[in-house]
Amino acid sequence: MTRGPATTLIHHPYRAPEGWEAVPVPVAKASTVLFKDTADLHKPRPRDGLSYRYGLHGTPTSYTLAARIATLEHAEHCLLVPSGLAAVTLPSLAVLRPGDEVLVPDNVYGQNRYLTESWLPQWGVTHRFYDPLTVPELRDNTKLVWLEAAGSITLEFPDLLGTLAACRARGITTALDNTWGAGLAFNGFEPAPGTHPGLGADIVMQALTKYPSGGADVLMGSVCTRDRRLHDRLNHAHEHLGYGLGQNDVELVLRGLPTMPLRYAAQDRVTRELASWMAGRPEVARVFHPALPGSPGHEHWLAVGGAGAACLFSAVFKPEYGAAQVDAFVDALQLFGIGYSWAGPMSLAVPYDMSRSRDLPLPFDGGTLVRFAIGLEEGADLRADIERALESLRMAA
Ligand SMILES: *Cc1c(COP(=O)(O)O)cnc(C)c1O
Numbered sequence: 499m500t501r502g503p504a505t506t507l508i509h510h511p512y513r514a515p516e517g518w519e520a521v522p523v524p525v526a527k528a529s530t531v532l533f534k535d536t537a538d539l540h541k542p543r544p545r546d547g548l549s550y551r552y553g554l555h556g557t558p559t560s561y562t563l564a565a566r567i568a569t570l571e572h573a574e575h576c577l578l579v580p581s582g583l584a585a586v587t588l589p590s591l592a593v594l595r596p597g598d599e600v601l602v603p604d605n606v607y608g609q610n611r612y613l614t615e616s617w618l619p620q621w622g623v624t625h626r627f628y629d630p631l632t633v634p635e636l637r638d639n640t641k642l643v644w645l646e647a648a649g650s651i652t653l654e655f656p657d658l659l660g661t662l663a664a665c666r667a668r669g670i671t672t673a674l675d676n677t678w679g680a681g682l683a684f685n686g687f688e689p690a691p692g693t694h695p696g697l698g699a700d701i702v703m704q705a706l707t708k709y710p711s712g713g714a715d716v717l718m719g720s721v722c723t724r725d726r727r728l729h730d731r732l733n734h735a736h737e738h739l740g741y742g743l744g745q746n747d748v749e750l751v752l753r754g755l756p757t758m759p760l761r762y763a764a765q766d767r768v769t770r771e772l773a774s775w776m777a778g779r780p781e782v783a784r785v786f787h788p789a790l791p792g793s794p795g796h797e798h799w800l801a802v803g804g805a806g807a808a809c810l811f812s813a814v815f816k817p818e819y820g821a822a823q824v825d826a827f828v829d830a831l832q833l834f835g836i837g838y839s840w841a842g843p844m845s846l847a848v849p850y851d852m853s854r855s856r857d858l859p860l861p862f863d864g865g866t867l868v869r870f871a872i873g874l875e876e877g878a879d880l881r882a883d884i885e886r887a888l889e890s891l892r893m894a895a
Pocket residue numbers: 581582583584586607646650675677678705706707708717718719839
């Protein structure tokens with residue numbers, strides 16, 4: 499049977515030789531996954547990351563990344579989603595039902611706050627924002643408690659052990675946003691092995707956009723669990739939401755993972771140096787960084803091991819420097835980009851007006867806050883840049 503060129507090219511018989519071995523994981527892309535024959539098509543396929551059915555549900559490349567993230571987080575199961583925000587919405591949508599209440603720390607990642615305030619009420623879900631430094635009051639209809647360690651922008655470190663233990667005692671599901679710890683600073687499932695065995699979160703999610711990618715080029719998230727039934731529930735929601743991934747993005751995260759512990763440690767070291775130095779500057783009223791004594795929740799950070807810390811710190815400028823002067827300072831920085839996300843190669847600085855973003859009192863009164871995210875540049879160069887920009891701050895006074 500002679501075939502035309504298009505048919506021949508699509509149904510080409512050549513198959514590459516078996517036995518290809520290399521360090522990177524090959525990139526497998528598909529919408530259509532082919533079945534051998536109709537018997538193969540009719541075979542039941544559990545949706546458990548062990549078989550292939552449709553490209554949306556996973557390919558060898560994404561299954562490999564999911565397995566590696568599960569290992570990183572000390573989890574049994576991992577679902578990948580197209581952004582860190584999708585990893586925030588998935589647990590809330592999967593776990594909560596009409597009549598349920600969700601508790602969210604007041605310093606939660608902003609988009610989680612908006613989801614909770616403006617979206618979940620449409621589904622009959624109520625919420626309370628709680629002080630992350632204390633164990634929240636738990637009620638009969640409290641069905642999900644979010645934790646974020648450290649919290650966003652003001653970086654208070656929550657009472658992880660106390661809150662997780664209280665929830666566990668009442669059988670309330672807990673979800674930890676572990677983007678800051680990245681699976682390296684502490685184990686979200688067992689925060690302090692040895693001293694507090696078995697005290698852990700039920701769900702640990704991460705914005706893979708940050709450290710695991712490390713390149714400021716990919717958006718992705720992960721949702722990890724140890725419990726099979728909870729995983730099945732999340733997986734069910736995952737399928738209905740149609741969360742697919744670009745396999746080239748998966749490849750980039752796989753490529754970023756091996757260097758992540760080195761990047762995390764290097765950025766941690768420079769961030770602590772700069773945070774301590776900033777705390778001693780005459781222009782600065784407060785510096786927030788969980789490893790600095792006196793920073794809110796420092797003792798809770800010590801209680802979960804006091805080991806690693808992410809590349810973030812926030813500085814509150816003395817109230818005599820107004821918002822416009824602080825903007826002038828940020829504009830004068832030459833090595834710091836102005837932009838969101840973090841844990842990439844370039845350092846970033848963003849001024850925040852915190853006056854309308856919280857329900858509960860802020861951990862500081864007055865003064866404009868700048869959040870610094872430290873990249874991979876030389877610490878001495880970053881410090882010199884900040885020092886020079888502080889002159890602009892004083893001059894704008
Ligand atoms: C960045 C971030 C997210 C969201 O990640 P995206 O990939 O940007 O959607 C969620 N939680 C925390 C704590 C983050 O820093």
